[in-house]
Amino acid sequence: MNDTLTVNRLDHASSQLATASGGKPVITLAEHIVEIVSDSGEGAQRCGQSLGAIAAKMGNGVWTVEIIPAEIQPPPRSIAGASGNRVRLGSHRIDNGGDEADLVVAFNEQVLLGRVRAAELKPGCIILLESMWREHQDSKIAETYVQTHDKLAADGYRVIEIPMERECRVLVSDPRRGKNMFVLGMLMSIYSLDMRLAREQIDYAFRKKADSIVKSNIALLEAGYQWAEANLDFKYRIPATRAKEPQIVVNGNTALALGVLASGMEICAMYPITPATSASHYLSDVFEKVGGIVHQAEDEIAACAFAIGASYAGKCALTITSGPGFSLKQEALGLAVMTEVPLVVVNVQRGGPSTGQPTKAEQGDLLSACFGSHGDAPKVVMAASSIEDCFYSIITARRIAETFNMVVVVLSDSGLATSQQPFPRPRFNEAWLAPPIDQSALPTGAKPYDWDPATGIARRFVPGQPNGMHTLTGLAHDRLSHVAYDADANEEGLRYRSLKLAAVQKTLKPPPVFGAPEGDLLVIGWGSTKGAIEEAVARHQGEGRRVSSMHLRFLQPMPPGIKEVMQRFRKVMTIESNWCDRPEDPIIDETNRRYSAVAMMLRARYLVDVDCWSEVKGQSIKPGTIYRVLHAKLQEKD
Amino acid sequence: MTIHATECVMRMHDDHHDLEEYQGSIPRWCSGCGDNAILAAMQKLCRNEKLRPEKTVFVSGIGCSSRFPHYMKTYGFHGIHGRALPVAEGIKLTRPDLHVFVNTGDGDCCSIGAAHWIHAVRYNMNMTLMLHDNHVYGLTKKQASPTSPKGLRSNTTPRGAYLDPLNPLTITLGVQNVSFVAQAVDWIPEVVYDILEKAFHHKGFSFVRIIQRCPEFLPDMFDAWLHDPLRTLMLTHEKGLHLSPGLTKVYKNQKEHDPLNIDRARELASITDPIPVGILYHNPEVPRYEETRLSPHLRTPEYIQAGLESELDKFTVWPDEGPAARAAA
Numbered sequence A: 001m002n003d004t005l006t007v008n009r010l011d012h013a014s015s016q017l018a019t020a021s022g023g024k025p026v027i028t029l030a031e032h033i034v035e036i037v038s039d040s041g042e043g044a045q046r047c048g049q050s051l052g053a054i055a056a057k058m059g060n061g062v063w064t065v066e067i068i069p070a071e072i073q074p075p076p077r078s079i080a081g082a083s084g085n086r087v088r089l090g091s092h093r094i095d096n097g098g099d100e101a102d103l104v105v106a107f108n109e110q111v112l113l114g115r116v117r118a119a120e121l122k123p124g125c126i127i128l129l130e131s132m133w134r135e136h137q138d139s140k141i142a143e144t145y146v147q148t149h150d151k152l153a154a155d156g157y158r159v160i161e162i163p164m165e166r167e168c169r170v171l172v173s174d175p176r177r178g179k180n181m182f183v184l185g186m187l188m189s190i191y192s193l194d195m196r197l198a199r200e201q202i203d204y205a206f207r208k209k210a211d212s213i214v215k216s217n218i219a220l221l222e223a224g225y226q227w228a229e230a231n232l233d234f235k236y237r238i239p240a241t242r243a244k245e246p247q248i249v250v251n252g253n254t255a256l257a258l259g260v261l262a263s264g265m266e267i268c269a270m271y272p273i274t275p276a277t278s279a280s281h282y283l284s285d286v287f288e289k290v291g292g293i294v295h296q297a298e299d300e301i302a303a304c305a306f307a308i309g310a311s312y313a314g315k316c317a318l319t320i321t322s323g324p325g326f327s328l329k330q331e332a333l334g335l336a337v338m339t340e341v342p343l344v345v346v347n348v349q350r351g352g353p354s355t356g357q358p359t360k361a362e363q364g365d366l367l368s369a370c371f372g373s374h375g376d377a378p379k380v381v382m383a384a385s386s387i388e389d390c391f392y393s394i395i396t397a398r399r400i401a402e403t404f405n406m407v408v409v410v411l412s413d414s415g416l417a418t419s420q421q422p423f424p425r426p427r428f429n430e431a432w433l434a435p436p437i438d439q440s441a442l443p444t445g446a447k448p449y450d451w452d453p454a455t456g457i458a459r460r461f462v463p464g465q466p467n468g469m470h471t472l473t474g475l476a477h478d479r480l481s482h483v484a485y486d487a488d489a490n491e492e493g494l495r496y497r498s499l500k501l502a503a504v505q506k507t508l509k510p511p512p513v514f515g516a517p518e519g520d521l522l523v524i525g526w527g528s529t530k531g532a533i534e535e536a537v538a539r540h541q542g543e544g545r546r547v548s549s550m551h552l553r554f555l556q557p558m559p560p561g562i563k564e565v566m567q568r569f570r571k572v573m574t575i576e577s578n579w580c581d582r583p584e585d586p587i588i589d590e591t592n593r594r595y596s597a598v599a600m601m602l603r604a605r606y607l608v609d610v611d612c613w614s615e616v617k618g619q620s621i622k623p624g625t626i627y628r629v630l631h632a633k634l635q636e637k638d
Numbered sequence B: 001m002t003i004h005a006t007e008c009v010m011r012m013h014d015d016h017h018d019l020e021e022y023q024g025s026i027p028r029w030c031s032g033c034g035d036n037a038i039l040a041a042m043q044k045l046c047r048n049e050k051l052r053p054e055k056t057v058f059v060s061g062i063g064c065s066s067r068f069p070h071y072m073k074t075y076g077f078h079g080i081h082g083r084a085l086p087v088a089e090g091i092k093l094t095r096p097d098l099h100v101f102v103n104t105g106d107g108d109c110c111s112i113g114a115a116h117w118i119h120a121v122r123y124n125m126n127m128t129l130m131l132h133d134n135h136v137y138g139l140t141k142k143q144a145s146p147t148s149p150k151g152l153r154s155n156t157t158p159r160g161a162y163l164d165p166l167n168p169l170t171i172t173l174g175v176q177n178v179s180f181v182a183q184a185v186d187w188i189p190e191v192v193y194d195i196l197e198k199a200f201h202h203k204g205f206s207f208v209r210i211i212q213r214c215p216e217f218l219p220d221m222f223d224a225w226l227h228d229p230l231r232t233l234m235l236t237h238e239k240g241l242h243l244s245p246g247l248t249k250v251y252k253n254q255k256e257h258d259p260l261n262i263d264r265a266r267e268l269a270s271i272t273d274p275i276p277v278g279i280l281y282h283n284p285e286v287p288r289y290e291e292t293r294l295s296p297h298l299r300t301p302e303y304i305q306a307g308l309e310s311e312l313d314k315f316t317v318w319p320d321e322g323p324a325a326r327a328a329a
Helices: A002-006 A044-058 A109-117 A139-154 A164-169 A179-190 A195-205 A211-231 A252-263 A277-290 A300-313 A323-328 A330-339 A366-371 A387-404 A414-418 A487-506 A527-542 A562-567 A597-606 A623-635 B005-015 B034-048 B065-071 B084-094 B106-112 B114-123 B168-173 B189-201 B223-227 B245-250 B262-269 B289-293 B301-315 B323-328
Strands: A017-019 A025-028 A031-038 A061-067 A083-090 A101-106 A121-130 A158-162 A235-237 A247-251 A267-270 A293-296 A317-321 A343-349 A380-383 A407-413 A420-424 A471-473 A519-526 A547-552 A554-556 A569-576 A610-614 B056-060 B075-078 B099-105 B127-133 B180-185 B205-211 B232-236 B254-256 B275-282
Touching: A031 A044, A031 A061, A031 A109, A031 A179, A044 A061, A044 A083, A044 A179, A044 A195, A044 A247, A044 A420, A061 A414, A101 A109, A101 A179, A109 A121, A109 A139, A121 A179, A139 A158, A164 A179, A164 A211, A179 A195, A179 A211, A179 A235, A195 A211, A247 A252, A247 A414, A247 B301, A252 A277, A252 A343, A252 A387, A252 A407, A252 A414, A252 B301, A267 A277, A267 A300, A267 B084, A277 A293, A277 A317, A277 A414, A277 B301, A293 A300, A293 B084, A300 A317, A300 A323, A300 A330, A300 A343, A300 B084, A300 B114, A317 A323, A323 A330, A323 A343, A323 A366, A330 A343, A330 A407, A330 A471, A330 A487, A343 A387, A343 A414, A366 A380, A366 A407, A366 A554, A366 A597, A380 A387, A387 A407, A387 A420, A387 A487, A407 A414, A407 A527, A414 A527, A471 B065, A519 A527, A519 A562, A519 A597, A519 A623, A527 A547, A527 A569, A527 A623, A547 A562, A562 A569, A562 A597, A569 A597, A569 A623, A597 A610, A610 A623, B034 B065, B034 B127, B034 B189, B034 B205, B056 B065, B056 B084, B065 B075, B065 B099, B065 B127, B075 B084, B084 B099, B084 B106, B084 B114, B084 B127, B084 B289, B099 B106, B106 B114, B106 B127, B106 B168, B114 B168, B114 B205, B127 B189, B168 B180, B168 B205, B168 B262, B168 B275, B180 B189, B180 B262, B189 B205, B189 B275, B262 B275
Parallel strands: A025 A235, A031 A101, A101 A121, A121 A158, A267 A293, A267 A317, A317 A343, A343 A407, A380 A407, A471 B075, A519 A547, A519 A569, A569 A610, B056 B075, B056 B099, B099 B127, B127 B205, B180 B205, B232 B254, B232 B275
Antiparallel strands: A017 A025, A031 A083, A061 A083, A061 A420, A247 A420, A380 A554, B180 B275
């Protein structure tokens, strides 16, 4: 199946050959995927991020994906310990991490094996492998290295052994630190990137370190560049077009945090949890620049309750968490729903249930986001579908929360959290900000829950407002916020809290269709899968198949127009990264199959026979995989 | 700054409040419940301190005690079980101008909310906590609480409570940043008031445990103490509790205790019979979390924009040679 994937890639038939000054032919590529993997702590991640940033500055399309081991310090030279970065470079916009890698730099053969076994490498791809292990004093290590090397070479990979550490030792006493900059230099040569930008990047990355450190890293960078120029027989160029507008290059969690800054929210209460923490780390560093405060609470429940208290008394606040923390917050979320205190909750999803896969990507929390907390607790649920969307979703969430006095859950996942992609630099808009805290006197006799009969919206009373004194309660209550002892009062509250979701829905636009408005197959997705789904769909469209896709940013309420779109396609299916039973399992049939989250919601709401396909392997679903799934679905008999 | 005489009069008018102005709905506690004494003392305190009802917030969790905010005519937040403190902290950090009080019970604070209690002491935010400690769960109809005496027969301990009770005072006094710990008993309302007044004026987290009767489920629990004034140990000090002549005559078991002496406070706190009543510890010098955290800047749109743009600058790829080059051009 892989042959279909090379259309825009290292396709020798279509690549143009040119000759560089050194006499090497330069192959022009539309795109390439490079991975840099090492033991944890050897700096492969910094190398990959720097490569991504430099390529973005040159105007390339870039998507970087962190390769993260589950432990902080896994044993060295272990298959499960691969740490590093995947960088997908293109001459066009790149919206996901792509399929198998075209080129891999590995600091040892074991972490490389980890990537081979995870099927992350393209058959026959180029491997640049640290060769020091060949002469390792421990004969076992040397032997393992040689065996692995020979096996990979026999399997058809183009393995190029490079004495990285030996070359670095010429310049620095501890080559283990700094090897990553040598590798960065090699990649600068391989991809014909601008060395001036690389020097600037190193200046920036080590800005908090001594001058001597910056200098030695630049020396290593130059050495890597020279080594590759002199010793490698290939060189690539990925044509780039500089954007006309300024772009920012950040990962999803940084984008979320920047969105918090831009939204005018002032309090973020959180408790450390992977993979949400990096958003809180960054926010802790910079929130005070806009007068904000990150409060690290004693636990997840306290973080949620703290944010509710802050919201109740002031501007809408937020709490940031991941799966297990989201579960812990459920009772408090119900309180915010019941009392109609606005609140933004960010859930950077990870693998579940329970501790699950803390560093891995999954979309398993949609149903608990929509239906979590006991009783009927209607909440707005949004999902960011790109890095850029992480930024804007927070601003939108704050506005919805404060307009409707609702809890708004923003779902991201660890795929978006740690991936980087350039997007147009946001232009600040004062309308993004929360309005000042209302301290005006309320009319005498004003009711704290004077629900509008059509929309369910009531004006929020904030402490400090004269005449507004009342006790807000998690108990069922009437318009005066008095405990509802009569039967009708409880139903009235339920009705209006629910109506608000319908009111939100009336403000939403139908989601756009990617591709033709009718056809054979409609693919529906949500969250971080957007880039991969659209890439796969585009490939089918390019091959003349009648496939379109639709991506949902709002999951609750669902925007209008979805049913109409679905009805114009012969088949509808979702692609999700949460579990659905596999129809091929012998005891699974129509009566007991558990569907993926959005498929289930679409089926329930629209009575349309929506099929689903899911993969829950802890990593972002590859466009090539989706392409094959859609292909099979198209061929399936009705 | 000068103000007009009319404004002066208006302010005086604004600041004057009658007791009724703090009275919310009619309490639904059992008659003889200790909560009533706390409510009466608190309404009186609000009036005497001229607290503006709209600037005053009572936060509670779940339990009999936690109905308290409904009976005040101020702002109130009756939340979920155990979580009154983090809600109150969020309020206080956002709005230091509000007077924040917390009402919680021995189950709400010392069991389900214990983590928040410990950390609230450490945050030392300016608020007053009233621990309504009746040694039993009332709202759920008589189960043993963490402060129930060993052997107490309840619906969940029909053959008697298995464990010794925890002591909220010694625990609080063991936490870093503790700044105010006091104990009162509901059957001496004058002292409840005096202690709450001191707690209110303390700039920090005031922890006030009020031992109170539950006439419904533990009607005789404190009879012995009620009948024998010597089983109440009055802690007095010029910086602590001052007893009225009337109380001095009745409660003859008195001890001078300097509330700054934490070692002595811990010793006194571990005495359960006689019951120590008064200010066990008071240190006005402990830093407050909200002081440490609050931004000195006005959060104007210009200020927010400047902060945001400077962050965006860090990540921006410019279409030309960058901001410096453009500025030069």
